[in-house]
Amino acid sequence: MGHLLEVRDLSIAFRKLEKKSKDLPLTPGIDNVSITLQKGETLGLVGESGCGKTLSSLAVMGLLPDSAAVTGGRIGFDGEDLLELPERDRNKVRGARIGMIFQDPMTSLSPYYTVGNQIMEGMRYHLALSKKQARKRGLELLQKVGIPAPERVFDEYPSQLSGGMRQRVMIAIAISCEPDLLIADEPTTALDVTTQAQILELLHHLQKENGMAMILISHDLGVIAEMCQRVIVMYAGQVIEEGRTRELFHDPAHPYTQALLAATPRLDTKQERFYQIPGQVPPPSEWGAACRFLARCPKATHECQHAPSLLTLGGGRQARCWYAGDTSTGREEARRA
Amino acid sequence: MTEPLLSVRDLKMHFPLKKGFRRTGTVYAVDGVSFDLRKGETLALVGESGCGKSTTGRTVLRLEEATAGSIRFEGRDVRALSKKELFTLRRDMQIVFQDAYSFLNPRLTIGEAIAEPMEVHGLYDRAERARRVEELLDIVGLSPAYAKRYPHECSGGQRQRLGIARALTLQPKLIVADEPVSALDVSVQSQVLNLFQDLKERFGLSYLFISHDLSVVRHVADRVAVMYLGKIVELGTAEQVFGETAHPYTKALLSAVPQHEVAVARERIVLQGEVPSPIQPPSGCAFHTRCPVATELCRVSVPALDEITEGHFTACHYVEKGVSA
Ligand SMILES: Nc1ncnc2c1ncn2[C@@H]1O[C@H](COP(=O)(O)OP(=O)(O)OP(=O)(O)O)[C@@H](O)[C@H]1O
Ligand SMILES: Nc1ncnc2c1ncn2[C@@H]1O[C@H](COP(=O)(O)OP(=O)(O)OP(=O)(O)O)[C@@H](O)[C@H]1O
Ligand code: SF4
Ligand SMILES: [Mg+2]
Ligand SMILES: [Mg+2]
Numbered sequence: 060m061g062h063l064l065e066v067r068d069l070s071i072a073f074r075k076l077e078k079k080s081k082d083l084p085l086t087p088g089i090d091n092v093s094i095t096l097q098k099g100e101t102l103g104l105v106g107e108s109g110c111g112k113t114l115s116s117l118a119v120m121g122l123l124p125d126s127a128a129v130t131g132g133r134i135g136f137d138g139e140d141l142l143e144l145p146e147r148d149r150n151k152v153r154g155a156r157i158g159m160i161f162q163d164p165m166t167s168l169s170p171y172y173t174v175g176n177q178i179m180e181g182m183r184y185h186l187a188l189s190k191k192q193a194r195k196r197g198l199e200l201l202q203k204v205g206i207p208a209p210e211r212v213f214d215e216y217p218s219q220l221s222g223g224m225r226q227r228v229m230i231a232i233a234i235s236c237e238p239d240l241l242i243a244d245e246p247t248t249a250l251d252v253t254t255q256a257q258i259l260e261l262l263h264h265l266q267k268e269n270g271m272a273m274i275l276i277s278h279d280l281g282v283i284a285e286m287c288q289r290v291i292v293m294y295a296g297q298v299i300e301e302g303r304t305r306e307l308f309h310d311p312a313h314p315y316t317q318a319l320l321a322a323t324p325r326l327d328t329k330q331e332r333f334y335q336i337p338g339q340v341p342p343p344s345e346w347g348a349a350c351r352f353l354a355r356c357p358k359a360t361h362e363c364q365h366a367p368s369l370l371t372l373g374g375g376r377q378a379r380c381w382y383a384g385d386t387s388t389g390r391e392e393a394r395r396a
Numbered sequence: 397m398t399e400p401l402l403s404v405r406d407l408k409m410h411f412p413l414k415k416g417f418r419r420t421g422t423v424y425a426v427d428g429v430s431f432d433l434r435k436g437e438t439l440a441l442v443g444e445s446g447c448g449k450s451t452t453g454r455t456v457l458r459l460e461e462a463t464a465g466s467i468r469f470e471g472r473d474v475r476a477l478s479k480k481e482l483f484t485l486r487r488d489m490q491i492v493f494q495d496a497y498s499f500l501n502p503r504l505t506i507g508e509a510i511a512e513p514m515e516v517h518g519l520y521d522r523a524e525r526a527r528r529v530e531e532l533l534d535i536v537g538l539s540p541a542y543a544k545r546y547p548h549e550c551s552g553g554q555r556q557r558l559g560i561a562r563a564l565t566l567q568p569k570l571i572v573a574d575e576p577v578s579a580l581d582v583s584v585q586s587q588v589l590n591l592f593q594d595l596k597e598r599f600g601l602s603y604l605f606i607s608h609d610l611s612v613v614r615h616v617a618d619r620v621a622v623m624y625l626g627k628i629v630e631l632g633t634a635e636q637v638f639g640e641t642a643h644p645y646t647k648a649l650l651s652a653v654p655q656h657e658v659a660v661a662r663e664r665i666v667l668q669g670e671v672p673s674p675i676q677p678p679s680g681c682a683f684h685t686r687c688p689v690a691t692e693l694c695r696v697s698v699p700a701l702d703e704i705t706e707g708h709f710t711a712c713h714y715v716e717k718g719v720s721a
Contacts, residue, residue, distance in 0.1 A: 253444055
C-alpha cells in the first residue's frame with residue numbers, strides 16, 4: 060500500500076538469440092531485485108559497472124532487449140503489475156507516466172529526425188498537443204535544460220550536438236509529459252559541473268512541483284548524496300545494501316560499499332594513485348553458491364562459501380553480508396531491530 | 397628545451413550552419429586555441445558542455461578538417477599530411493571517443509573490435525592478436541568471457557572500457573581521451589586511471605585528457621586548460637589552476653563540484669545568465685555576460701591570454717600579473 064513503484068524479487072536472464080534450442084542454459088542478469096519507491100521520493104541506485112542497474116530500469120520501462128526474459132518477480136506500479144498489462148496499456152504508461160533518461164543518448168535519439176521532431180513526438184501522442192503547442196513547449200523544455208539557442212538546436216540533428224547537449228535533449232524528452240516516475244540513468248555523466256548543478260536543480264524542482272518520484276542511477280556519489288533520501292547498492296546482479304543515504308555513506312555495512320566509498324577521488328587532497336578494489340567482478344558464469352564478493356573481500360572467511368541473504372539491520376537498513384552487523388551502527392541497529 | 401610532442405597554434409574549427417541548402421550562420425566551435433603537450437605529460441581540457449573540447453580533440457587528430465591553425469606532432473605538420481601518411485601516423489595517435497556507441501561496429505564482437513586495429517595495420521599473427529586481446533580485456537577489468545560478446549550485450553561502462561582497450565592496442569604515443577571514465581563507477585575508474593598512469597611512467601605516453609570531472613582532473617593532470625566558448629581562458633599546472641585559481645570562470649567551475657562528504661558543503665558561485673551560443677559569441681571577453689566582476693571594459697575589449705606567473709596563463713582584464721587572487 061502506498062508505494063508508487065514496488066519491484067519484488069525481479070529476476071532477468073539472457074538467452075543467446077541465434078540458438079533457438081530451449082534447453083540452452085540462460086545467463087543470469089539480475090537476481091531477486093526488490094525496489095520500492097514512494098510518490099515524490101528519490102532513490103539512488105549505485106554499483107559496479109555491469110551489476111544490472113540499467114537492466115533493472117529497462118524492465119520497469121518495459122524496454123528489455125529481445126534476448127532478455129523476466130524469469131521471476133513482479134513490477135507493481137500504482138497498484139498494477141506492469142508485467143501483466145497488455146502491450147497497448149503498457150505504451151500508455153511508458154513515456155507518459157514513467158519517463159526515462161537513457162544512459163547512452165545515441166541509442167535513444169534517432170539520427171534521422173531533428174531534435175524538434177523527437178521532442179514533439181511524445182507530447183503529441185500522449186498529451187494530444189497540436190503541432191504548434193508541442194513546438195512551443197518543446198522550445199521551453201530545451202530552454203529549461205539549459206541549451207543555448209533552443210531555436211537552432213530544435214532544427215538540428217543529434218550528430219550536430221555536443222555530448223552534453225544530446226544528453227540534455229534526452230532529459231527534455233523524458234520530462235516532456237510530466238511523468239509520475241522518472242528513471243534517470245546517469246543523467247549528468249556528460250555534463251560539466253555547472254550544467255549538472257542546473258539539471259539537478261531542475262529535477263528537484265519538478266519533484267517538488269509535480270510530486271514526481273525518481274530513481275537516480277549514478278556512479279557519482281556526490282550527486283547521490285545531494286539528491287537522494289535512500290540508496291540501493293548493487294553488485295553482480297544483486298542488491299547488496301540498502302539504507303538511508305546519510306547513514307549508508309557515513310557507515311557502510313557491506314565490504315563492497317566500504318570499498319566503493321574508499322575509492323572515491325577527492326577534490327581537496329591530491330593522491331598519487333587511486334584506490335581500486337583488487338580483482339574483478341565475476342562474470343555470470345562464475346556466480347556459484349558462494350558470496351559473489353568473496354574473491355575480492357578483505358573480510359571473507361570460510362563462512363562466505365555460502366551466499367548470505369539480505370540481512371535486515373533495522374532502520375530500513377539491509378545488507379547482504381555475514382558480517383554486516385559488525386559495523387558500529389550495524390550492531391546497534393541489529394540489536395534494536 | 398626539447399620539442400613538444402604536440403604543438404597546436406591558433407586552431408579554429410568553424411561549422412557552417414545551414415537551413416536546407418542555405419547557409420544561415422557559423423558555429424565558432426573552436427576559435428583560436430593554442431597549447432603544447434610534452435612527451436609523458438597529461439594535459440586536461442575542461443569546461444562547460446559545448447565549449448569545444450571534443451571538437452578540439454577530434455580536429456587535432458584530423459578526424460575533422462580544421463578551418464585554420466597549425467597542428468604539429470613530433471615536428472610534423474599534421475594538416476599537410478597525405479592520406480597515407482595520416483594512416484601511418486594514426487598508430488601513434490589514438491582516441492577514446494566520448495560516445496562509445498558511435499564508433500563501435502555492432503556486427504563485430506568485442507574481441508574482433510579490439511583486434512581490428514592490429515589487423516588493419518598488419519601487426520602480429522592471429523595467435524598473438526588473440527593473446528593481446530585477452531591481455532587488454534584484463535587490463536580494463538573485463539573477464540576474457542566478454543571477447544565473444546557483441547556491443548549491445550554490454551553495459552554502458554563495459555562499452556566504455558572496450559573503447560579504452562581499443563585505443564591501447566597499437567601502443568600509441570598520444571591518446572586523446574574524451575571523457576574516458578565518465579560512465580565508470582569509482583573502482584573501475586580507479587583501475588583505468590592507474591593504468592593510464594602506469595603507461596605514462598613506463599612508456600612516456602601522453603594524454604589530452606578531456607573531462608568535466610574536476611576531482612579526477614585534479615589527480616591525473618600535470619597541466620590544465622580551461623575552455624569557454626571555443627577559447628582557452630586559463631592554462632597552467634594543476635597546482636596553479638586548482639590552487640591559485642585566477643580566472644573568474646574557473647572559480648565558478650570549481651565551486652560547483654558536489655562532494656559526498658556532506659559536511660564540506662562549500663560556498664557555491666552560481667553563474668547568472670544563460671550560456672551564450674557559439675553562433676553569436678558575446679563581444680569582448682566572451683564570459684562577460686555571466687561574470688560576477690565584469691565591467692564595461694570586458695564588454696568591449698577581448699582580454700589576451702597573458703602569463704601571470706611562470707607557466708600560468710589567463711585571459712581576464714582583472715587578474716593582475718604576479719597576483720593570483
Ligand atoms: N543483451 C545482452 N545479452 C547478454 N548480456 C547482457 C545483455 N545486455 C546486458 N548484458 C549484461 O547484463 C549485465 C547488466 O548490465 P547493465 O547494463 O544493467 O549494467 P549497469 O549496472 O547498468 O552497468 P554500467 O554502470 O556499466 O552501465 C552486464 O554484465 C551486461 O554485460
Ligand atoms: N558536426 C557539427 N556540426 C555543427 N555543429 C557542431 C558539430 N560538431 C559540434 N558542433 C557544435 O560545436 C560546439 C562544440 O561542440 P563539442 O562537441 O566540441 O563540445 P564539448 O566541449 O565536447 O561539449 P560536451 O562536454 O557536451 O561534450 C557545440 O555547439 C556543437 O553543437
Ligand atoms: S559475506 Fe563474506 S565474502 Fe561476502 S562480502 Fe561479506 S565478508 Fe565478504
Ligand atoms: Mg548502465
Ligand atoms: Mg564532448
